[in-house]
Amino acid sequence: MKMVGRVISVSMLLMILFFAGQWIVTYFKESHEIVYDFVTGDTTFQIKENYQKRLNDQYYLEISLGKDQFYYVFPNLFQKGRKILSDIKMMKKDNLVCIYPILAKESTSHNIECSRDGVLYSYQSLKEDPSVQEFVTSLKNSSYSSTSWESESLEGTLAVQSTGFLSNISERDRVIVWNYQGIEVFSSKEAKNIPLLNWDKYENTHGVLVGKYYVVPSYQSDRVFDFQQAIAVDVTTTNFTTLDFPQMVSQNTYIHGIVDGKVYYLDKDNVVQYELNPVKKNVRILGNQAINAQYYNGKWETVNIYDLVNTEKKFEIDYSKDITIQEEDVVKIFESNGVYYYYTQSGDFYRVFKSFPAKSMFLFHVDSPNNVILNTDTLYFISKDTLYSYSEESGIRSLVKNNEFLYNALNRVQVYKESKS
Numbered sequence: 001m002k003m004v005g006r007v008i009s010v011s012m013l014l015m016i017l018f019f020a021g022q023w024i025v026t027y028f029k030e031s032h033e034i035v036y037d038f039v040t041g042d043t044t045f046q047i048k049e050n051y052q053k054r055l056n057d058q059y060y061l062e063i064s065l066g067k068d069q070f071y072y073v074f075p076n077l078f079q080k081g082r083k084i085l086s087d088i089k090m091m092k093k094d095n096l097v098c099i100y101p102i103l104a105k106e107s108t109s110h111n112i113e114c115s116r117d118g119v120l121y122s123y124q125s126l127k128e129d130p131s132v133q134e135f136v137t138s139l140k141n142s143s144y145s146s147t148s149w150e151s152e153s154l155e156g157t158l159a160v161q162s163t164g165f166l167s168n169i170s171e172r173d174r175v176i177v178w179n180y181q182g183i184e185v186f187s188s189k190e191a192k193n194i195p196l197l198n199w200d201k202y203e204n205t206h207g208v209l210v211g212k213y214y215v216v217p218s219y220q221s222d223r224v225f226d227f228q229q230a231i232a233v234d235v236t237t238t239n240f241t242t243l244d245f246p247q248m249v250s251q252n253t254y255i256h257g258i259v260d261g262k263v264y265y266l267d268k269d270n271v272v273q274y275e276l277n278p279v280k281k282n283v284r285i286l287g288n289q290a291i292n293a294q295y296y297n298g299k300w301e302t303v304n305i306y307d308l309v310n311t312e313k314k315f316e317i318d319y320s321k322d323i324t325i326q327e328e329d330v331v332k333i334f335e336s337n338g339v340y341y342y343y344t345q346s347g348d349f350y351r352v353f354k355s356f357p358a359k360s361m362f363l364f365h366v367d368s369p370n371n372v373i374l375n376t377d378t379l380y381f382i383s384k385d386t387l388y389s390y391s392e393e394s395g396i397r398s399l400v401k402n403n404e405f406l407y408n409a410l411n412r413v414q415v416y417k418e419s420k421s
Contacts, residue, residue, distance in 0.1 A: 060355040068115035091135035120361040148395030159184035168397040209414035213278035225251035232278040257315025334374035
C-alpha cells in the first residue's frame with residue numbers, strides 16, 4: 001500500500017510539474033504564427049494566424065478564400081492560445097463575398113468585411129447593398145449584434161451653439177466644441193457649457209486638448225491677442241487650473257503639437273518655444289535664440305529655432321513609408337496601435353494594418369471632411385455642419401451639429417477618450 005501511495009504521489013507531482021511547465025511556457029510566450037485550413041460547411045478558408053505580444057498583445061488574422069483576402073486584428077482574449085476562430089459566417093453573391101468571423105470568445109469589436117474582385121470594403125461602405133443587409137439579418141437571427149447594424153438616434157440636446165446627439169456618443173468620450181468664448185462639452189449623459197473668455201475669439205488659435213485638459217490662454221484684452229496665463233479645464237470634472245508663462249506671449253504664436261501629455265507653443269515674435277504641462281501645472285521655456293528649439297517627429301531632435309519660426313512646422317510623424325498607398329491625393333495618415341488610417345482630398349477613408357501593409361480597406365466616403373482626428377480606434381471628422389465619428393464597431397454616427405461649422409471649422413473640435421478600465 002505504501003508503494004501504491006508513493007506512486008500516486010509521484011504521479012501527481014509530475015502532473016503538477018507538467019501543467020506548471022505548460023503554464024510557464026504560455027505565460028512567457030511572445031508570439032506564434034500558424035497556417036491552417038478552416039472548414040465550415042462546403043467552404044474551406046485558409047487562415048494565417050499571427051499572435052504578437054510585443055505588437056500590442058494582439059492577434060493578426062488573414063482569412064483567404066481564393067483571390068479574396070480579409071484582414072482582422074483581435075485583442076488577446078485567448079491567453080495566447082492558437083486557432084481562435086470558432087466559425088466564419090459568409091455571404092457570397094455574384095462577385096461579392098462578405099464574411100463575419102466568430103471567435104472562441106465573444107467580441108463585438110469587429111465587423112463584416114467584404115471583397116469584390118479582390119478589393120476590400122468595410123460594412124459601412126456597402127451597408128445599403130440589399131445582399132449585405134440580408135446577411136446582416138441572418139446574423140441577427142443567429143443572435144449576433146453590432147451597433148453599426150442599427151439605426152442611429154437623432155434626438156438632440158442643445159448646449160449653446162451646438163446640438164449634441166448624446167445617444168450616439170460613446171460612454172468613454174467627451175466631445176469638446178469651441179464656441180468663441182469657451183467650450184461646450186458633450187458626453188453620453190449631458191451637454192455642458194463652460195465659459196472661459198470675456199470676449200469672442202473667433203479663430204481658435206491657441207486652444208487645445210492635452211490629455212483630459214482643455215488649455216486656452218487668458219487673453220489680456222478684448223483684442224484677444226497677447227497672454228501671460230492659460231486656463232486648463234479638466235473636461236471630466238470642469239475643474240479649473242491657472243498656469244503662468246515666464247513672460248508675455250505674443251499673438252503670433254502657434255501650436256507645435258502634443259507629446260506625452262504636454263503641449264508645445266512657438267512664439268514667433270519673441271522667438272521662444274514653450275512646454276506646457278497641465279498635470280504638473282507648469283510652463284517652461286524649452287527653446288530660444290540661445291539654445292535653439294526641440295522638434296518631434298517620432299523622436300526628439302534639436303533644430304534651428306528660426307527654421308520653425310519661418311515655416312510654422314508642426315510636430316508630425318511620417319507614416320507614408322510604413323504602408324503601401326495606391327491613392328495619390330492623400331491628405332494625412334494616422335496611426336494607433338499598429339492600425340493606420342488615411343483619407344484623400346476627395347473624401348475617401350481607408351484602413352491598413354501594420355502587419356498587412358500592402359492591403360488597404362475602403363471604409364467610407366464623405367464630402368469635404370475637415371478637423372479629422374484619430375483617437376485610439378475611432379475617427380472623428382466634420383462634414384458640412386455636423387461632427388461624426390466612425391469605428392468598425394459603431395459605424396458612422398452623428399455626434400454634434402453646429403451651423404457655424406459651415407463657416408468656421410478650424411480647430412473647432414477635440415475629443416477626449418477615457419482609457420478602458
